[in-house]
Amino acid sequence: MTTSDAAERHYIPPMPPRIKARKPTPVTQFLGTVRYFKVMARNPLEVWSDVFYREPVANLRFLGRDYLVTHDPAMIRHVFVTNQENYRFSYVRQAVLVPFLRDGLVVAEGETWKRARKALTPVFTPRHVKGFGGVMDQVARERADELAAKAGQTVSMTEEMLALTLDILLACLFSHDADFDAALFSRRINRLMDVSGMPHPFDLVQAPGWVPRVGRTEATRLINEMRAQVGALAAARRKRIATGETVPEDFLTLLLQAGQKEDAPLSDDEIIDNLLTFMAAGHETTARTLTWTFYVLSQTPDALARVLGEVDGVPDDANASALADHMPYTNAVVKEVMRLYPAAAQLSRQAVDADEVGGRQIAPGTEIVTSTWVLHRHESLWDNPDAFEPERFMGARGETIPRHAWLPFGLGPRVCIGASFAMQEILVVMARLLQRFTLSSVGPAPMPIMRITLQPSTPVPMRIEPR
Numbered sequence: 001m002t003t004s005d006a007a008e009r010h011y012i013p014p015m016p017p018r019i020k021a022r023k024p025t026p027v028t029q030f031l032g033t034v035r036y037f038k039v040m041a042r043n044p045l046e047v048w049s050d051v052f053y054r055e056p057v058a059n060l061r062f063l064g065r066d067y068l069v070t071h072d073p074a075m076i077r078h079v080f081v082t083n084q085e086n087y088r089f090s091y092v093r094q095a096v097l098v099p100f101l102r103d104g105l106v107v108a109e110g111e112t113w114k115r116a117r118k119a120l121t122p123v124f125t126p127r128h129v130k131g132f133g134g135v136m137d138q139v140a141r142e143r144a145d146e147l148a149a150k151a152g153q154t155v156s157m158t159e160e161m162l163a164l165t166l167d168i169l170l171a172c173l174f175s176h177d178a179d180f181d182a183a184l185f186s187r188r189i190n191r192l193m194d195v196s197g198m199p200h201p202f203d204l205v206q207a208p209g210w211v212p213r214v215g216r217t218e219a220t221r222l223i224n225e226m227r228a229q230v231g232a233l234a235a236a237r238r239k240r241i242a243t244g245e246t247v248p249e250d251f252l253t254l255l256l257q258a259g260q261k262e263d264a265p266l267s268d269d270e271i272i273d274n275l276l277t278f279m280a281a282g283h284e285t286t287a288r289t290l291t292w293t294f295y296v297l298s299q300t301p302d303a304l305a306r307v308l309g310e311v312d313g314v315p316d317d318a319n320a321s322a323l324a325d326h327m328p329y330t331n332a333v334v335k336e337v338m339r340l341y342p343a344a345a346q347l348s349r350q351a352v353d354a355d356e357v358g359g360r361q362i363a364p365g366t367e368i369v370t371s372t373w374v375l376h377r378h379e380s381l382w383d384n385p386d387a388f389e390p391e392r393f394m395g396a397r398g399e400t401i402p403r404h405a406w407l408p409f410g411l412g413p414r415v416c417i418g419a420s421f422a423m424q425e426i427l428v429v430m431a432r433l434l435q436r437f438t439l440s441s442v443g444p445a446p447m448p449i450m451r452i453t454l455q456p457s458t459p460v461p462m463r464i465e466p467r
Protein backbone atom coordinates (compact mmCIF):
# COMPACT_ATOMS: atom_id res chain seq x y z
CA MET A 1 0.00 0.00 0.00
CA THR A 2 1.41 3.44 -0.89
CA THR A 3 1.38 6.34 1.56
CA SER A 4 -1.35 8.08 -0.36
CA ASP A 5 -3.41 4.85 -0.40
CA ALA A 6 -3.12 4.74 3.36
CA ALA A 7 -4.16 8.37 3.68
CA GLU A 8 -7.10 7.77 1.41
CA ARG A 9 -8.22 4.74 3.36
CA HIS A 10 -8.85 7.17 6.16
CA TYR A 11 -10.84 9.71 4.23
CA ILE A 12 -13.99 10.19 6.26
CA PRO A 13 -16.69 11.78 4.13
CA PRO A 14 -18.87 14.41 5.84
CA MET A 15 -21.37 13.20 8.41
CA PRO A 16 -23.40 14.94 11.09
CA PRO A 17 -22.38 14.83 14.78
CA ARG A 18 -23.64 11.93 16.92
CA ILE A 19 -25.26 12.48 20.27
CA LYS A 20 -23.62 10.35 22.96
CA ALA A 21 -25.91 8.06 24.95
CA ARG A 22 -25.54 5.06 27.24
CA LYS A 23 -28.68 3.19 26.15
CA PRO A 24 -30.70 3.06 22.92
CA THR A 25 -33.60 4.94 24.45
CA PRO A 26 -35.87 7.34 22.60
CA VAL A 27 -33.88 10.53 22.30
CA THR A 28 -36.77 12.43 23.88
CA GLN A 29 -35.76 10.87 27.18
CA PHE A 30 -32.60 12.84 27.31
CA LEU A 31 -33.18 15.58 24.76
CA GLY A 32 -36.71 16.50 25.77
CA THR A 33 -39.56 16.57 23.30
CA VAL A 34 -39.02 20.15 22.11
CA ARG A 35 -35.32 19.64 21.39
CA TYR A 36 -36.09 16.32 19.76
CA PHE A 37 -38.43 17.97 17.27
CA LYS A 38 -35.84 20.67 16.64
CA VAL A 39 -33.25 18.01 15.80
CA MET A 40 -35.79 16.20 13.60
CA ALA A 41 -36.53 19.40 11.72
CA ARG A 42 -32.82 20.10 11.30
CA ASN A 43 -31.72 16.62 10.32
CA PRO A 44 -33.41 13.33 11.30
CA LEU A 45 -30.05 11.52 10.95
CA GLU A 46 -28.95 13.22 14.16
CA VAL A 47 -31.54 11.48 16.34
CA TRP A 48 -29.53 8.26 16.11
CA SER A 49 -27.30 8.44 19.17
CA ASP A 50 -23.92 6.68 19.04
CA VAL A 51 -25.26 3.62 20.84
CA PHE A 52 -27.48 2.69 17.88
CA TYR A 53 -24.33 2.16 15.83
CA ARG A 54 -23.23 -0.52 18.33
CA GLU A 55 -26.46 -2.17 19.52
CA PRO A 56 -28.29 -4.40 17.04
CA VAL A 57 -31.85 -3.97 18.32
CA ALA A 58 -33.89 -1.61 20.48
CA ASN A 59 -37.52 -1.57 21.57
CA LEU A 60 -38.75 1.97 21.94
CA ARG A 61 -42.02 3.45 23.07
CA PHE A 62 -42.37 6.93 21.75
CA LEU A 63 -45.32 9.33 21.65
CA GLY A 64 -47.68 6.47 22.43
CA ARG A 65 -46.41 4.09 19.75
CA ASP A 66 -44.24 0.96 19.84
CA TYR A 67 -41.14 0.80 17.68
CA LEU A 68 -38.65 -1.96 17.06
CA VAL A 69 -35.48 -0.45 15.71
CA THR A 70 -33.39 -3.20 14.16
CA HIS A 71 -29.99 -3.28 12.55
CA ASP A 72 -29.66 -7.02 13.02
CA PRO A 73 -29.45 -8.73 9.59
CA ALA A 74 -31.28 -11.90 10.75
CA MET A 75 -34.14 -9.87 12.19
CA ILE A 76 -34.28 -7.64 9.11
CA ARG A 77 -34.52 -10.77 6.98
CA HIS A 78 -37.40 -12.05 9.09
CA VAL A 79 -39.43 -8.84 8.77
CA PHE A 80 -38.71 -7.94 5.14
CA VAL A 81 -38.37 -11.41 3.60
CA THR A 82 -39.35 -14.54 5.54
CA ASN A 83 -42.44 -13.26 7.29
CA GLN A 84 -43.08 -10.20 5.13
CA GLU A 85 -46.73 -11.15 4.67
CA ASN A 86 -47.26 -10.01 8.26
CA TYR A 87 -45.85 -6.53 7.63
CA ARG A 88 -47.38 -3.68 5.72
CA PHE A 89 -46.55 -0.04 5.14
CA SER A 90 -47.37 2.30 7.96
CA TYR A 91 -50.54 4.32 7.89
CA VAL A 92 -48.53 7.54 7.92
CA ARG A 93 -46.45 6.64 4.86
CA GLN A 94 -49.51 5.59 2.91
CA ALA A 95 -51.45 8.70 3.92
CA VAL A 96 -48.67 10.80 2.43
CA LEU A 97 -48.08 8.85 -0.75
CA VAL A 98 -51.35 7.29 -1.87
CA PRO A 99 -52.94 10.61 -2.92
CA PHE A 100 -50.03 11.04 -5.32
CA LEU A 101 -49.15 7.54 -6.46
CA ARG A 102 -52.57 5.84 -6.05
CA ASP A 103 -52.07 2.20 -7.11
CA GLY A 104 -48.44 2.61 -8.21
CA LEU A 105 -46.06 -0.17 -7.25
CA VAL A 106 -44.41 1.79 -4.43
CA VAL A 107 -47.65 2.08 -2.45
CA ALA A 108 -49.84 -0.80 -3.69
CA GLU A 109 -50.35 -3.64 -1.22
CA GLY A 110 -51.87 -7.13 -1.14
CA GLU A 111 -53.30 -8.53 -4.35
CA THR A 112 -53.05 -5.20 -6.24
CA TRP A 113 -49.29 -5.10 -5.54
CA LYS A 114 -48.79 -8.80 -6.44
CA ARG A 115 -50.51 -8.37 -9.78
CA ALA A 116 -48.67 -5.16 -10.63
CA ARG A 117 -45.25 -6.52 -9.58
CA LYS A 118 -45.82 -9.59 -11.73
CA ALA A 119 -46.84 -7.48 -14.70
CA LEU A 120 -43.98 -5.00 -14.27
CA THR A 121 -41.11 -7.41 -13.53
CA PRO A 122 -40.60 -8.22 -17.25
CA VAL A 123 -40.21 -4.49 -17.94
CA PHE A 124 -36.95 -4.56 -15.94
CA THR A 125 -35.42 -7.75 -17.36
CA PRO A 126 -31.69 -7.52 -18.23
CA ARG A 127 -32.65 -7.40 -21.91
CA HIS A 128 -34.85 -4.33 -21.46
CA VAL A 129 -32.45 -2.57 -19.09
CA LYS A 130 -29.69 -3.20 -21.62
CA GLY A 131 -31.98 -1.77 -24.30
CA PHE A 132 -32.22 1.48 -22.33
CA GLY A 133 -28.42 1.75 -22.31
CA GLY A 134 -28.30 3.44 -25.72
CA VAL A 135 -30.78 6.14 -24.66
CA MET A 136 -28.93 6.74 -21.39
CA ASP A 137 -25.67 7.05 -23.28
CA GLN A 138 -27.07 9.45 -25.86
CA VAL A 139 -28.62 11.77 -23.27
CA ALA A 140 -25.43 11.70 -21.14
CA ARG A 141 -23.27 12.56 -24.17
CA GLU A 142 -25.59 15.42 -25.15
CA ARG A 143 -25.39 16.78 -21.63
CA ALA A 144 -21.59 16.51 -21.71
CA ASP A 145 -21.65 18.63 -24.90
CA GLU A 146 -23.76 21.24 -23.12
CA LEU A 147 -21.47 21.19 -20.09
CA ALA A 148 -18.47 21.78 -22.35
CA ALA A 149 -19.90 25.26 -22.94
CA LYS A 150 -19.62 25.86 -19.17
CA ALA A 151 -15.91 25.05 -19.02
CA GLY A 152 -14.16 27.15 -16.41
CA GLN A 153 -17.42 27.86 -14.63
CA THR A 154 -18.82 26.61 -11.35
CA VAL A 155 -21.99 24.56 -11.56
CA SER A 156 -24.25 23.12 -8.87
CA MET A 157 -23.75 19.38 -9.05
CA THR A 158 -27.09 18.92 -7.30
CA GLU A 159 -28.93 20.85 -10.02
CA GLU A 160 -26.95 19.31 -12.85
CA MET A 161 -27.61 15.75 -11.69
CA LEU A 162 -31.31 16.37 -11.03
CA ALA A 163 -31.66 17.78 -14.56
CA LEU A 164 -29.66 15.00 -16.20
CA THR A 165 -31.41 12.11 -14.44
CA LEU A 166 -34.78 13.69 -15.24
CA ASP A 167 -33.85 13.90 -18.93
CA ILE A 168 -32.64 10.29 -18.95
CA LEU A 169 -35.76 9.02 -17.22
CA LEU A 170 -38.10 10.97 -19.50
CA ALA A 171 -36.26 9.67 -22.56
CA CYS A 172 -36.56 6.08 -21.27
CA LEU A 173 -40.21 6.53 -20.34
CA PHE A 174 -41.48 8.29 -23.44
CA SER A 175 -38.65 8.35 -26.05
CA HIS A 176 -39.08 12.06 -26.83
CA ASP A 177 -42.48 11.17 -28.33
CA ALA A 178 -43.71 14.05 -30.48
CA ASP A 179 -47.10 13.77 -28.72
CA PHE A 180 -45.44 14.59 -25.40
CA ASP A 181 -44.33 18.03 -24.23
CA ALA A 182 -41.33 16.93 -22.15
CA ALA A 183 -40.33 20.52 -21.32
CA LEU A 184 -43.77 21.21 -19.84
CA PHE A 185 -43.66 17.94 -17.88
CA SER A 186 -40.18 18.78 -16.54
CA ARG A 187 -41.35 22.23 -15.44
CA ARG A 188 -44.26 20.61 -13.61
CA ILE A 189 -41.99 18.07 -11.87
CA ASN A 190 -39.53 20.76 -10.84
CA ARG A 191 -42.30 22.95 -9.51
CA LEU A 192 -43.77 19.97 -7.67
CA MET A 193 -40.43 19.32 -6.00
CA ASP A 194 -40.31 22.99 -4.99
CA VAL A 195 -43.79 23.19 -3.53
CA SER A 196 -44.15 19.84 -1.84
CA GLY A 197 -40.90 18.01 -1.87
CA MET A 198 -41.54 15.36 -4.50
CA PRO A 199 -43.85 12.77 -2.99
CA HIS A 200 -41.66 9.77 -2.55
CA PRO A 201 -41.57 6.28 -1.05
CA PHE A 202 -39.19 7.32 1.65
CA ASP A 203 -41.00 10.35 2.96
CA LEU A 204 -41.51 8.50 6.19
CA VAL A 205 -40.37 10.19 9.27
CA GLN A 206 -41.13 13.82 9.36
CA ALA A 207 -44.11 14.03 7.10
CA PRO A 208 -47.34 12.82 8.67
CA GLY A 209 -50.24 13.02 6.27
CA TRP A 210 -52.25 15.28 8.55
CA VAL A 211 -49.64 18.03 8.51
CA PRO A 212 -50.86 20.65 6.06
CA ARG A 213 -48.18 21.03 3.40
CA VAL A 214 -47.06 24.26 1.94
CA GLY A 215 -48.32 24.26 -1.60
CA ARG A 216 -50.45 21.17 -1.18
CA THR A 217 -53.22 22.65 -3.31
CA GLU A 218 -50.75 23.56 -6.00
CA ALA A 219 -49.14 20.11 -5.66
CA THR A 220 -52.50 18.44 -6.22
CA ARG A 221 -53.13 20.58 -9.29
CA LEU A 222 -49.69 19.77 -10.69
CA ILE A 223 -50.17 16.04 -10.11
CA ASN A 224 -53.53 16.16 -11.88
CA GLU A 225 -51.97 17.99 -14.83
CA MET A 226 -49.14 15.47 -15.04
CA ARG A 227 -51.60 12.58 -14.89
CA ALA A 228 -53.63 14.12 -17.70
CA GLN A 229 -50.49 14.67 -19.78
CA VAL A 230 -49.30 11.07 -19.34
CA GLY A 231 -52.84 9.75 -19.85
CA ALA A 232 -53.20 11.56 -23.20
CA LEU A 233 -49.85 10.23 -24.34
CA ALA A 234 -50.78 6.67 -23.32
CA ALA A 235 -54.05 6.91 -25.26
CA ALA A 236 -52.24 8.20 -28.37
CA ARG A 237 -49.61 5.44 -28.12
CA ARG A 238 -52.30 2.78 -27.69
CA LYS A 239 -53.93 3.95 -30.91
CA ARG A 240 -50.61 3.82 -32.76
CA ILE A 241 -50.02 0.26 -31.56
CA ALA A 242 -53.56 -0.74 -32.58
CA THR A 243 -52.97 0.54 -36.12
CA GLY A 244 -49.81 -1.56 -36.39
CA GLU A 245 -47.46 1.42 -36.38
CA THR A 246 -43.91 0.77 -35.20
CA VAL A 247 -43.50 2.37 -31.78
CA PRO A 248 -40.41 2.77 -29.59
CA GLU A 249 -39.72 0.10 -26.98
CA ASP A 250 -39.81 2.54 -24.07
CA PHE A 251 -41.42 2.19 -20.64
CA LEU A 252 -44.75 3.43 -21.99
CA THR A 253 -44.95 0.75 -24.69
CA LEU A 254 -43.71 -1.91 -22.26
CA LEU A 255 -46.38 -0.94 -19.75
CA LEU A 256 -49.08 -0.97 -22.41
CA GLN A 257 -47.99 -4.51 -23.29
CA ALA A 258 -47.43 -5.64 -19.68
CA GLY A 259 -49.51 -8.58 -18.51
CA GLN A 260 -51.13 -9.05 -21.93
CA LYS A 261 -49.81 -12.57 -22.41
CA GLU A 262 -51.41 -13.62 -19.13
CA ASP A 263 -54.58 -11.79 -20.15
CA ALA A 264 -54.12 -9.43 -17.21
CA PRO A 265 -53.13 -6.08 -18.78
CA LEU A 266 -52.74 -3.02 -16.62
CA SER A 267 -55.62 -0.56 -16.67
CA ASP A 268 -55.07 2.97 -18.03
CA ASP A 269 -55.00 4.30 -14.47
CA GLU A 270 -52.44 1.68 -13.40
CA ILE A 271 -50.24 2.62 -16.34
CA ILE A 272 -50.34 6.29 -15.37
CA ASP A 273 -49.82 5.44 -11.66
CA ASN A 274 -46.73 3.40 -12.46
CA LEU A 275 -45.17 5.82 -14.91
CA LEU A 276 -45.44 8.53 -12.25
CA THR A 277 -44.17 6.05 -9.65
CA PHE A 278 -41.02 5.43 -11.71
CA MET A 279 -40.48 9.19 -11.81
CA ALA A 280 -40.99 9.53 -8.07
CA ALA A 281 -38.82 6.56 -7.12
CA GLY A 282 -36.15 6.72 -9.80
CA HIS A 283 -35.31 10.37 -10.41
CA GLU A 284 -34.09 11.98 -7.21
CA THR A 285 -32.57 8.79 -5.76
CA THR A 286 -30.28 8.38 -8.76
CA ALA A 287 -29.42 12.09 -8.91
CA ARG A 288 -28.41 12.17 -5.22
CA THR A 289 -26.23 9.10 -5.57
CA LEU A 290 -24.41 10.65 -8.52
CA THR A 291 -23.94 13.96 -6.73
CA TRP A 292 -22.41 12.27 -3.68
CA THR A 293 -20.20 10.14 -5.91
CA PHE A 294 -18.74 13.12 -7.76
CA TYR A 295 -18.22 14.96 -4.48
CA VAL A 296 -16.46 12.05 -2.74
CA LEU A 297 -14.22 11.48 -5.78
CA SER A 298 -13.27 15.16 -5.75
CA GLN A 299 -11.87 14.56 -2.24
CA THR A 300 -10.00 11.34 -2.98
CA PRO A 301 -7.39 11.86 -5.70
CA ASP A 302 -6.14 8.26 -5.69
CA ALA A 303 -9.61 6.82 -6.06
CA LEU A 304 -10.35 9.36 -8.79
CA ALA A 305 -7.17 8.38 -10.65
CA ARG A 306 -8.23 4.72 -10.62
CA VAL A 307 -11.70 5.65 -11.83
CA LEU A 308 -10.25 7.79 -14.63
CA GLY A 309 -8.00 4.91 -15.64
CA GLU A 310 -11.12 2.79 -16.06
CA VAL A 311 -13.36 5.32 -17.79
CA ASP A 312 -10.60 6.18 -20.26
CA GLY A 313 -10.29 2.51 -21.13
CA VAL A 314 -13.99 2.09 -21.97
CA PRO A 315 -14.30 1.46 -25.74
CA ASP A 316 -16.33 4.19 -27.38
CA ASP A 317 -18.87 1.70 -28.70
CA ALA A 318 -19.15 -0.29 -25.45
CA ASN A 319 -22.72 -1.17 -24.63
CA ALA A 320 -23.86 0.64 -21.48
CA SER A 321 -24.88 -2.65 -19.88
CA ALA A 322 -21.30 -3.89 -20.12
CA LEU A 323 -19.82 -0.89 -18.33
CA ALA A 324 -19.62 -2.67 -14.98
CA ASP A 325 -17.27 -5.20 -16.64
CA HIS A 326 -15.04 -2.39 -17.91
CA MET A 327 -15.23 -0.43 -14.66
CA PRO A 328 -15.05 -2.83 -11.68
CA TYR A 329 -13.37 -0.32 -9.37
CA THR A 330 -15.80 2.45 -10.35
CA ASN A 331 -18.65 0.05 -9.66
CA ALA A 332 -17.19 -0.52 -6.18
CA VAL A 333 -16.92 3.26 -5.69
CA VAL A 334 -20.64 3.61 -6.42
CA LYS A 335 -21.51 0.79 -4.01
CA GLU A 336 -19.36 2.40 -1.32
CA VAL A 337 -21.02 5.78 -1.87
CA MET A 338 -24.41 4.06 -1.59
CA ARG A 339 -23.25 2.53 1.68
CA LEU A 340 -22.14 5.88 3.09
CA TYR A 341 -24.98 7.89 1.58
CA PRO A 342 -27.97 5.60 0.95
CA ALA A 343 -30.43 7.75 -1.01
CA ALA A 344 -33.30 5.93 0.71
CA ALA A 345 -32.03 6.21 4.26
CA GLN A 346 -34.81 4.32 6.01
CA LEU A 347 -36.90 1.18 5.53
CA SER A 348 -39.94 0.64 7.69
CA ARG A 349 -42.98 -1.55 8.08
CA GLN A 350 -45.81 -2.05 10.55
CA ALA A 351 -46.73 -5.43 12.10
CA VAL A 352 -50.25 -6.62 11.27
CA ASP A 353 -50.50 -9.56 13.71
CA ALA A 354 -48.38 -10.41 16.75
CA ASP A 355 -45.05 -11.94 15.87
CA GLU A 356 -41.89 -13.13 17.54
CA VAL A 357 -38.39 -12.64 16.27
CA GLY A 358 -35.01 -13.23 17.92
CA GLY A 359 -36.78 -13.87 21.23
CA ARG A 360 -38.60 -10.52 21.06
CA GLN A 361 -42.37 -10.24 21.04
CA ILE A 362 -43.78 -7.90 18.44
CA ALA A 363 -47.22 -6.53 19.24
CA PRO A 364 -49.65 -5.81 16.39
CA GLY A 365 -49.16 -2.25 15.15
CA THR A 366 -45.47 -2.10 16.12
CA GLU A 367 -43.43 -0.04 13.67
CA ILE A 368 -40.26 -1.76 12.53
CA VAL A 369 -37.56 0.71 11.57
CA THR A 370 -34.26 -0.04 9.86
CA SER A 371 -32.20 3.05 9.18
CA THR A 372 -29.95 2.12 6.28
CA TRP A 373 -27.84 5.11 7.28
CA VAL A 374 -27.12 3.37 10.65
CA LEU A 375 -27.02 -0.18 9.23
CA HIS A 376 -24.39 0.80 6.67
CA ARG A 377 -22.20 2.27 9.42
CA HIS A 378 -22.87 -0.32 12.10
CA GLU A 379 -19.75 -1.24 14.06
CA SER A 380 -20.66 -4.93 14.26
CA LEU A 381 -21.01 -5.22 10.48
CA TRP A 382 -18.28 -3.04 8.96
CA ASP A 383 -14.59 -2.37 9.53
CA ASN A 384 -13.74 1.30 9.73
CA PRO A 385 -17.42 2.04 9.05
CA ASP A 386 -17.27 5.79 8.42
CA ALA A 387 -14.30 5.63 6.04
CA PHE A 388 -14.51 5.60 2.25
CA GLU A 389 -12.98 2.30 1.14
CA PRO A 390 -14.32 1.07 -2.21
CA GLU A 391 -12.00 -1.95 -1.98
CA ARG A 392 -14.30 -3.46 0.63
CA PHE A 393 -16.68 -4.33 -2.23
CA MET A 394 -14.03 -5.98 -4.36
CA GLY A 395 -12.63 -9.51 -4.68
CA ALA A 396 -12.40 -11.75 -1.65
CA ARG A 397 -13.06 -8.85 0.70
CA GLY A 398 -16.37 -8.23 -1.01
CA GLU A 399 -17.40 -11.81 -0.19
CA THR A 400 -17.03 -11.12 3.54
CA ILE A 401 -19.75 -8.45 3.67
CA PRO A 402 -22.48 -9.89 5.87
CA ARG A 403 -25.75 -10.66 4.11
CA HIS A 404 -28.32 -7.88 4.49
CA ALA A 405 -25.74 -5.43 5.85
CA TRP A 406 -25.85 -3.40 2.60
CA LEU A 407 -29.38 -2.52 1.58
CA PRO A 408 -29.46 0.63 -0.54
CA PHE A 409 -32.16 -0.96 -2.70
CA GLY A 410 -34.06 -2.68 0.13
CA LEU A 411 -34.64 -6.44 0.15
CA GLY A 412 -37.22 -9.17 -0.21
CA PRO A 413 -40.18 -9.17 -2.55
CA ARG A 414 -40.36 -5.37 -2.47
CA VAL A 415 -36.70 -4.85 -3.34
CA CYS A 416 -36.20 -1.92 -5.74
CA ILE A 417 -37.41 -3.01 -9.15
CA GLY A 418 -35.21 -0.36 -10.81
CA ALA A 419 -31.89 -1.29 -9.13
CA SER A 420 -30.05 -2.54 -12.22
CA PHE A 421 -31.48 0.32 -14.30
CA ALA A 422 -30.12 2.80 -11.72
CA MET A 423 -26.68 1.15 -11.49
CA GLN A 424 -26.34 1.17 -15.27
CA GLU A 425 -27.42 4.80 -15.49
CA ILE A 426 -24.94 5.89 -12.81
CA LEU A 427 -22.02 4.21 -14.58
CA VAL A 428 -23.00 5.68 -17.97
CA VAL A 429 -23.18 9.20 -16.53
CA MET A 430 -19.87 8.79 -14.68
CA ALA A 431 -18.12 7.46 -17.77
CA ARG A 432 -19.39 10.15 -20.12
CA LEU A 433 -18.73 13.09 -17.78
CA LEU A 434 -15.39 11.95 -16.35
CA GLN A 435 -14.02 11.09 -19.80
CA ARG A 436 -14.30 14.78 -20.64
CA PHE A 437 -14.13 16.85 -17.48
CA THR A 438 -12.24 17.42 -14.27
CA LEU A 439 -14.75 18.26 -11.56
CA SER A 440 -13.35 20.03 -8.49
CA SER A 441 -15.36 20.89 -5.42
CA VAL A 442 -15.15 24.60 -4.67
CA GLY A 443 -17.58 24.94 -1.78
CA PRO A 444 -17.69 23.90 1.86
CA ALA A 445 -18.14 20.19 2.60
CA PRO A 446 -21.84 19.31 2.11
CA MET A 447 -23.50 17.68 5.10
CA PRO A 448 -25.93 14.77 4.48
CA ILE A 449 -29.44 15.71 5.52
CA MET A 450 -32.35 13.33 5.49
CA ARG A 451 -35.26 14.92 3.71
CA ILE A 452 -37.16 12.95 1.12
CA THR A 453 -33.88 11.42 0.07
CA LEU A 454 -30.50 11.73 1.74
CA GLN A 455 -29.42 15.00 0.24
CA PRO A 456 -26.42 17.31 0.52
CA SER A 457 -26.90 20.45 2.60
CA THR A 458 -25.30 22.62 -0.11
CA PRO A 459 -25.80 22.86 -3.89
CA VAL A 460 -22.39 21.10 -4.14
CA PRO A 461 -20.69 23.71 -6.29
CA MET A 462 -18.04 22.20 -8.58
CA ARG A 463 -15.73 23.80 -11.08
CA ILE A 464 -15.83 22.15 -14.44
CA GLU A 465 -12.68 22.02 -16.61
CA PRO A 466 -12.05 20.08 -19.80
CA ARG A 467 -9.50 17.29 -19.28
Ligand code: HEM
Pocket: 105, 106, 107, 117, 201, 277, 278, 279, 281, 282, 283, 285, 286, 289, 342, 343, 344, 347, 348, 407, 408, 409, 410, 411, 413, 414, 415, 416, 417, 418, 419, 421, 422
Ligand atom coordinates in the same frame (compact mmCIF):
# COMPACT_ATOMS: atom_id res chain seq x y z
C1 HEM B 1 -29.99 4.95 -6.77
C2 HEM B 1 -31.25 4.82 -7.13
C3 HEM B 1 -32.32 4.12 -6.34
C4 HEM B 1 -32.37 3.80 -5.01
C5 HEM B 1 -31.33 4.07 -3.94
C6 HEM B 1 -33.64 3.10 -4.80
C7 HEM B 1 -34.04 2.57 -3.58
C8 HEM B 1 -35.20 1.84 -3.39
C9 HEM B 1 -35.56 1.15 -2.17
C10 HEM B 1 -34.74 1.13 -0.89
C11 HEM B 1 -36.76 0.54 -2.37
C12 HEM B 1 -37.51 -0.35 -1.36
C13 HEM B 1 -38.39 0.46 -0.43
C14 HEM B 1 -39.06 -0.37 0.65
O1 HEM B 1 -38.93 -1.59 0.70
O2 HEM B 1 -39.73 0.25 1.49
C15 HEM B 1 -37.19 0.86 -3.72
C16 HEM B 1 -38.37 0.45 -4.29
C17 HEM B 1 -38.77 0.80 -5.55
N1 HEM B 1 -38.01 1.46 -6.51
FE1 HEM B 1 -36.11 2.14 -6.30
N2 HEM B 1 -34.32 3.06 -5.97
C18 HEM B 1 -33.56 3.65 -6.95
C19 HEM B 1 -33.87 3.77 -8.31
C20 HEM B 1 -35.05 3.38 -8.88
C21 HEM B 1 -35.39 3.51 -10.29
C22 HEM B 1 -34.44 4.07 -11.36
C23 HEM B 1 -36.68 3.08 -10.44
C24 HEM B 1 -37.53 2.98 -11.68
C25 HEM B 1 -37.21 3.38 -12.87
C26 HEM B 1 -37.13 2.64 -9.12
C27 HEM B 1 -38.39 2.15 -8.85
C28 HEM B 1 -38.77 1.59 -7.65
C29 HEM B 1 -40.09 1.00 -7.42
C30 HEM B 1 -41.24 0.95 -8.43
C31 HEM B 1 -40.08 0.50 -6.11
C32 HEM B 1 -41.21 -0.23 -5.39
C33 HEM B 1 -41.06 -1.72 -5.62
C34 HEM B 1 -42.14 -2.56 -4.92
O3 HEM B 1 -42.59 -2.18 -3.84
O4 HEM B 1 -42.49 -3.61 -5.48
N3 HEM B 1 -36.13 2.85 -8.21
N4 HEM B 1 -36.20 1.64 -4.33
